[in-house]
Amino acid sequence: MSTIQITRSKLWNAIKLSLNGEQQDYTQGSIPKAIFLLAIPMILELSLESVFAVVDMFFVGKLGQNAIATVGLTESVITIVYSIAIGLSTAATAIVARRIGEKKLEAAAHAGAQALVICLITTILVSLAGVLYAPEILKLMGASEEVVRDGVIFTRIMLGSSLIIILLFLINGIFRGAGDAAMAMKSLWIASIINIILCPVFIHFFGLKGAAMATVIGRSCGVTFQVYHLFKGSGILKFRSAHFNWDPAVVKTIIAVAWPATFQFIIASGSWIILTRLVAETGGTAASAGYQIAFRNFVFFILPCWGVSNAAATLVGQNLGAGHVDRAAQSVLLTARYNAVLMSFVMLLFLFFARPIISIFTTEPVILNFGTTALRIIGSGFIFYAIAMVMSQALNGAGDTKTPTWINFGCFWLFQVPLAYLLAKGLGLHSAGAIAAVPAAEALLALVSWYYFKKGNWKKVKV
Template sequence: MRKDKSAKLLEWLREGQELSMRQQLLLIVHLSIPAIFAQISSIIMEYIDASMVGCLGANASASIGLVASSTWLLGGLTSAYNTGFSVQIAHRIGAGDGKGARRIMKQGLITALLYSLILLSVGAGISRELPRWLGGDSSICREAFHYFLVYSLALPIMQMNLAAGAMLQSSGNMRLPSILHVLMCFLDILFNLVLIFPSRNVLWMGHQMCIPGMGLGVLGAALGTALAQLVIMICMMYFLLFRSPALHLRKEEKLQFYRKDIRKAIGISVPVAVEQFIMSGAQIMSTRIVAPLGMIAIAANSFSITAESLCYMPGYGIGSAATTLIGQSVGAGRHDLTKRLGWIATCFGMLVMAVSGACMYLLAPWMISILSPDEAIRQLGASVLRIEAFAEPMYAASIVASGVFRGAGDTLIPSCLNFCSMWLVRLPLAAFLAPKFGLRGVWIAMCIELCIRGVLFLLRLAFSKNWDQTDKRHRGKLLT
């Protein structure tokens, strides 16, 4: 694996060399671009599923939209667990402790698999009753149950895929996970074409071609995504365990469990998991608010969230890069750079998402038209996307600053900020506005809440006075 510019700059950072402002910005950009593509590719998969299922009608779209917030909850919990180990790996690599990083990696992979089996049991256990709990119409509950059940059964695959990708990123390799995630999009298209639709004849370059299909509909969309995840998980694990320069397995290093490593991982992961539970729980409550507005509103809400994801996924990519960068800075004891890099990353994210928000405002009708042929869904979806476009820069502030704090091992306060903004601002305001303005009222509440959340995270970043001391404490613990 040839060293790229970001790997070279990270090496200079770990060695204590001076980095100019231009080099710091280049480091953030070089780390962010692959991470942005990885995040966008995951949303493109949702686009693919939504647009293909959208061809089956509003009921099929609504069945996925009904359980979407619940799948985000399970997906968020899988990702949260990985944070505690990937952040520690970044700290160890930053401190030059490769053996310690590999020890943490192995513990993380084994415990992540066990954790995902618990989530699988919970998800599968509630899958039949969940659509009814969420207030879904009887006409869509059966397909919603099938979709959520398959999603739950595939959670161990997703868990190991995310764990391997996060660990590769924490070692500074942002490019490979990005390439594999893009490949996963193409696999998802291929599997969906076969599983969602029945066998059919298509005209291609003047010739009739028969495309085989199983005609499974919504169930086929879930199976297609699971199969794509499985293929990429195998690839991701191979590169992590056998090809990664820093993390590949060594024969002389045996698997050992250290209470200190696991306790620290739990200390980092639990606030993130609670945050994901709170945020996704709020999304489920939001679904309950939207459900009485009708199937058009449910479908438009689901499609609009998917469409908006294309605009905020760059923020999550930059946040992932910031976690790696800040984590390695903390491990290397570079307290002179840590907070400055955090501000550069946050401002860069706000700039990128300001541009993406402007694009979303202009292209909203086209973005929704890709996902649904229904004119009523298109009009309603485009109108709420244009409301949300104004919140994107401040949303970026909260996303990237959260990534900065995670890299420093600070996850409790950001989780509290997210809880307050979601449950004390968005949900009460959405419940108040929905009866008066319908789905538009729900999205007005979302826009206001995201702006408030961004301000809270910027204030947290500005008034964090103990970064230097925190860096020194982390460095001292790593060396012992």
């Protein structure tokens, strides 16, 4: 057998091992292999979700620019819900991973269960606010009267399903903290495949609100699969009813890690909301629609990048729990290198093939031109996105969620938002100027995050 055949055989065996979900000890052995085993299912987990984001926009795009704008504006607001979900998920991953590294399996399951209790309490107010104030939310985002009229039902359904969104993220965070990336992948694949199947059918029969209905049904099926495996599955974590008894000490620890992580993503997503509104103000509905198509394609590629970054969070948490500090640091640096190489190819794709990509989703010349420009500008910063994500997730995985929060605040609100207004309105670059602030801010974020990671205070954090 040739060297190439042996290499291919080893690669295929590693892929099968990563997808089988067999329990691995990530605190010893080859670091590249550990990254590979975690990253493959995490990339695949988020890849299909990103496929759905693009498929959804493809079918919604057939309903016209009001529908595209509605979905885009609603998704911008839902990023606040995602922020809560990601904040709780980040805390769950960090704490569960640390307990797994310490070989305290009961404590890991208990921490995950307490995070679910917090989730249920938190979501009630968010869902009610979304259902009751959907028209006002769309108006606040700069939507026209026509967009509000056509899209309010879609927005109500999406915001009213906040519990499902948060549960999907949170439970996958628990699985990832336990090193069971394959289970997290399977649950999101179930949700996304059902979404992709139902979306065109429901849009055909129910219009724009059908897209929201398909999304909620798909995500609900994914959550059902997750819950079954938490209680009845064969994974390393075994949830029991006693784990859900209110534990003030554990709840306090989870909240202490989760609230900075939540604000971390609210800060980031809030700046995106401001930019979305600024694009609508300076370019109109056509610019907003083009920007949303470009943004969905950006999400298509950035979610797998995030998947690789999640591998760094798991490796940091488990290795710190096992007392292997140097191994944790080496894992992050190697993951950042892999992510940067991967995203450099995406950057080239967006720079040279932006127009053909956008033309898949719309043939309207004005929207096509806006979308092409937006995709090229956003795509120019993909290497920076890759590095910044790994560094931030590494700090989060260590339980040091406050440092990335302050970094996000400085880079997004003190730099990106003012720069966007300066370029869009001050220098008269309009929507292109607003979008240009994105790669500039991400470059700064990558540099600052790298500095604080190398400084090493995250090594001393206790959770």
